[in-house]
Amino acid sequence: MDKYSITGMSCAACQARVEKAVSSVPGVTTCNVNLLTNSMGVEGNATDKDIIKAVEDAGYGAYLMADDIADNEDILEDRETPALKKRLILSIGFLIVLMYFSMGHMMFGFPLPGFMADNHVAMGLVQMVLALIIMIINRKFFISGFKSAIHAAPNMDTLVALGSAASFIYSVAALVIMTIRQTAGDLEGAKALMNEFYFEGAAMILTLITVGKMLEARSKGRTTDAIRGLMKLSPKTATIINADGQEQVVDISEVKIGDIFVVKPGEAVPVDGTVIEGNSAINESALTGESIPVDKALGDEVSAATINQAGYIKCKATRIGRDTTLSQIIRMVSDAAATKAPIAKIADKVSSIFVPIVIIIALFTMFIWLLVGAEFGFALARAIAVLVISCPCALGLATPVAIMVGNGVGAKNGIMFKTAASLENTGKTKIVAIDKTGTITKGEPIVTDIFPAEALTSSGYSLLNNLEDELVKIAGILESRSEHPLAKAINSYIKDLHPYEDDEDELLEVSDFEALPGNGLKAVLNGHNIYGGNLEFIEKYAYVQSELKEKAESLAAMGKTPVFYAIDKRFLGIIAVSDTIKEDSAAAIKELKNMGLKVVMLTGDNKGTAKAIGEQAGVDEIIAGILPGQKENAIKELQKYGSVAMIGDGINDAPALTRADTGIAIGAGTDIAIDAADVVLVRNSLLDAAAAIRLSRKVLKNIHENLFWAFFYNVIGIPLAAGAYIHLFGWALNPMFGAAAMSLSSLFVVSNALRLNFFDIHDSSKDIVVKDPVTEIILKEDSKEFLSDGKIEKVVNESEEKTMTKTMTIEGMMCGHCEANVKKALEALEGVTEAQVSHEKGTAVVTLSSDVDNDTLKKAVEEKDYKVVSVE
Numbered sequence: 001m002d003k004y005s006i007t008g009m010s011c012a013a014c015q016a017r018v019e020k021a022v023s024s025v026p027g028v029t030t031c032n033v034n035l036l037t038n039s040m041g042v043e044g045n046a047t048d049k050d051i052i053k054a055v056e057d058a059g060y061g062a063y064l065m066a067d068d069i070a071d072n073e074d075i076l077e078d079r080e081t082p083a084l085k086k087r088l089i090l091s092i093g094f095l096i097v098l099m100y101f102s103m104g105h106m107m108f109g110f111p112l113p114g115f116m117a118d119n120h121v122a123m124g125l126v127q128m129v130l131a132l133i134i135m136i137i138n139r140k141f142f143i144s145g146f147k148s149a150i151h152a153a154p155n156m157d158t159l160v161a162l163g164s165a166a167s168f169i170y171s172v173a174a175l176v177i178m179t180i181r182q183t184a185g186d187l188e189g190a191k192a193l194m195n196e197f198y199f200e201g202a203a204m205i206l207t208l209i210t211v212g213k214m215l216e217a218r219s220k221g222r223t224t225d226a227i228r229g230l231m232k233l234s235p236k237t238a239t240i241i242n243a244d245g246q247e248q249v250v251d252i253s254e255v256k257i258g259d260i261f262v263v264k265p266g267e268a269v270p271v272d273g274t275v276i277e278g279n280s281a282i283n284e285s286a287l288t289g290e291s292i293p294v295d296k297a298l299g300d301e302v303s304a305a306t307i308n309q310a311g312y313i314k315c316k317a318t319r320i321g322r323d324t325t326l327s328q329i330i331r332m333v334s335d336a337a338a339t340k341a342p343i344a345k346i347a348d349k350v351s352s353i354f355v356p357i358v359i360i361i362a363l364f365t366m367f368i369w370l371l372v373g374a375e376f377g378f379a380l381a382r383a384i385a386v387l388v389i390s391c392p393c394a395l396g397l398a399t400p401v402a403i404m405v406g407n408g409v410g411a412k413n414g415i416m417f418k419t420a421a422s423l424e425n426t427g428k429t430k431i432v433a434i435d436k437t438g439t440i441t442k443g444e445p446i447v448t449d450i451f452p453a454e455a456l457t458s459s460g461y462s463l464l465n466n467l468e469d470e471l472v473k474i475a476g477i478l479e480s481r482s483e484h485p486l487a488k489a490i491n492s493y494i495k496d497l498h499p500y501e502d503d504e505d506e507l508l509e510v511s512d513f514e515a516l517p518g519n520g521l522k523a524v525l526n527g528h529n530i531y532g533g534n535l536e537f538i539e540k541y542a543y544v545q546s547e548l549k550e551k552a553e554s555l556a557a558m559g560k561t562p563v564f565y566a567i568d569k570r571f572l573g574i575i576a577v578s579d580t581i582k583e584d585s586a587a588a589i590k591e592l593k594n595m596g597l598k599v600v601m602l603t604g605d606n607k608g609t610a611k612a613i614g615e616q617a618g619v620d621e622i623i624a625g626i627l628p629g630q631k632e633n634a635i636k637e638l639q640k641y642g643s644v645a646m647i648g649d650g651i652n653d654a655p656a657l658t659r660a661d662t663g664i665a666i667g668a669g670t671d672i673a674i675d676a677a678d679v680v681l682v683r684n685s686l687l688d689a690a691a692a693i694r695l696s697r698k699v700l701k702n703i704h705e706n707l708f709w710a711f712f713y714n715v716i717g718i719p720l721a722a723g724a725y726i727h728l729f730g731w732a733l734n735p736m737f738g739a740a741a742m743s744l745s746s747l748f749v750v751s752n753a754l755r756l757n758f759f760d761i762h763d764s765s766k767d768i769v770v771k772d773p774v775t776e777i778i779l780k781e782d783s784k785e786f787l788s789d790g791k792i793e794k795v796v797n798e799s800e801e802k803t804m805t806k807t808m809t810i811e812g813m814m815c816g817h818c819e820a821n822v823k824k825a826l827e828a829l830e831g832v833t834e835a836q837v838s839h840e841k842g843t844a845v846v847t848l849s850s851d852v853d854n855d856t857l858k859k860a861v862e863e864k865d866y867k868v869v870s871v872e
Helices: 012-023 048-057 069-076 080-107 120-137 139-150 156-183 187-196 199-223 225-233 325-338 344-371 376-389 392-412 420-426 436-440 467-479 485-496 546-557 585-594 607-617 628-638 651-659 671-676 687-722 735-758 816-827 854-862
Strands: 002-007 028-034 039-044 061-064 237-241 247-251 260-263 272-277 280-283 294-296 307-310 313-319 415-417 431-435 446-452 510-516 520-525 528-533 560-567 570-578 598-602 621-623 644-648 662-666 679-681 785-788 791-794 804-811 832-838 843-848 867-871
Touching: 002 048, 012 028, 012 039, 012 048, 012 139, 048 061, 080 120, 080 199, 120 139, 120 156, 120 187, 120 199, 139 156, 156 187, 156 199, 156 344, 156 376, 199 376, 344 376, 344 687, 376 687, 392 415, 392 420, 392 687, 392 735, 415 420, 415 687, 420 662, 420 687, 431 436, 431 628, 431 651, 436 598, 436 607, 446 467, 446 485, 446 546, 467 485, 467 520, 467 528, 467 560, 467 570, 485 560, 485 570, 520 560, 546 560, 546 570, 546 607, 560 607, 585 598, 585 607, 585 687, 598 607, 598 628, 607 621, 628 644, 628 651, 644 651, 644 687, 651 662, 651 671, 651 816, 679 687, 687 735, 804 854, 816 832, 816 843, 816 854, 854 867
Parallel strands: 431 598, 431 644, 598 621, 644 662, 662 679
Antiparallel strands: 002 039, 002 061, 028 039, 237 247, 237 260, 260 313, 272 313, 280 294, 280 307, 415 679, 446 570, 510 520, 520 528, 528 560, 560 570, 621 785, 785 791, 804 843, 804 867, 832 843
């Protein structure tokens, strides 16, 4: 996504105008404009020149933002407030003088200069000059307002400019007539026109709107504090070890991957790296929100902007510049601000037609009052009141300010929402599916038991004479070549208790190693086939004694995972490995359940092990024994019951994270899992998953409040300004009070969003149960067993359905994220079993279980703003 800074926008109508102009540029697939940060995110293959020209043609300015978000810190600097403050001080100064001459002598008997005594024209001229000075001070309203009107895109400034200008012009006309009468000697006639002067109104409108604008700007500035705070954390220098072996302080831009840098106590870590010497305690609160320091030793990773509290460490740079963890976090928060929440579409549609409708209502109001016999001045005042009380700003700010503040609160607590949509959708979750290993559990299992098989037969190949040694040796040969967490545990055990000499390994010839996900491992050792894996896998090659099967079941019942081994057709035995749940997993799952969410655990473990872990964690449902590829299918089944959030950390979780309505990646997980997710939990704690849902709910509630206020204000305010309640209640609104109300409406919306800064996302005491919670889940998956509330449901294989495929040619996909969007959209359709999407080829191969017409497929993709060229 390319980002641009936009200048000249003043309200939601401006935002809608820019979006419409850029979206019409050939090659642009998506365009999101953020009024709050005056920024724009664009996806597609249109050139920067064409996009900037489209913005300029619409009457605004644009320039491309730097690729590294840290280089854009100055863009977020609040330059608007100081300028508005200066305008306001000058305006108030002249307005006080104007009010003295226009109302002071009449209401309070203040004395007037001698030349004004009984000289009404002189009084009018002074008022006109003072009002004109204030209008010149606030000329930006007129420049922006009339420029937008010329481009057929009137905005809030247009309403203000029309209201002020109408008051001024009408007053000038009255002054001209007064001058004619006074010159003709008609002093009483001239005096009567004093009531037709609205110079103070023209000036007051501008001043009050400027007050509101300044307060709004100050409040808006506070909403970007989180991003600015993160940017300021970025270290500016680093101390590296140069070619001479000496310490040298260099600019952070000069650090390269592989450089050795040192961090002394009290200093910030300059870039991401790995500790190669020394140990220390690192304060990672800047990234995770966790204030307790984390011990770091040889081989541990450190992140930029974290603080070394004790100890001198040397590290090797692994990620620099935009690739550091800090830069990625800043980018996530910034990208979320550059996107638009689905709920914002309501306000966008209204904002795009709001100002023209208000102008029409104002003209209609004046016409009706003149028609019923009201004086022109009264009718004009009603029209002006309509113009200045109408506030498209409140509508335009209702969603983005809440999104921005919510993202900031999440960032401070180590919770990253990638888009505004993910922040909105997370709170709508009804089912939470959680991967077991590394998410609920620590993911660091240990060997707990070893059970060799019966004595070797004379014909069997034997590596060693001791049965246990034989079992451990074969396990070590296989697992040393695997990356699975269980392999790590077994390798660690064997390394600690290795009974062999190193030179013996040189006699072993291992070939044809193969890892079979969800099943096990196999290889060829000195011409003999060796195997390791689950019972179902091993029984394909060797006979497993019944007593060892029973032993395996008892181990699984205790939450341990039995791993079976064989050589050729001979079973060697079992090595039991156990993983333990994280300290906070049970508490987190309890919080999720208290919110009314259904919690489902997904695992490839057998049902006994899964049940033991599930009971400790307190989950509602368990889906056990599924292969990595079947996790996605499980999510698809769960989605039949409601919105699903998937929490995972591994590569094999990526498809499920993409398939889920909201993918939540544990921060310590793999890059692929993090890339596939919508939300990233930096602290690697399930409690943060509950906090993310809690925060999302609060933000969504805040948006609803803002939108209600924005709509309610305009629905009540416009009729009041038009004089609809005069005959019923005697209520009439002075245009000056209308201007004040307009300013306060925007301020209220922004201030309401800022309240989110005080929200404790970890406080579960006020959690509310989700509406219409899911009470029962019945899953069907061919040849699998699902454990539900302790009951095993054996699912009978259903007859094979006929399948067919269609190939779609799609334009506009630019990256893996686009692929995920298209894949999710297609697979959400009934009858679509799978969609293989490639942005490089520009195709989507769709596998169907039933006929789905081409128009339905095309519509699903084009609703995501991509173009379908053909369906074959």
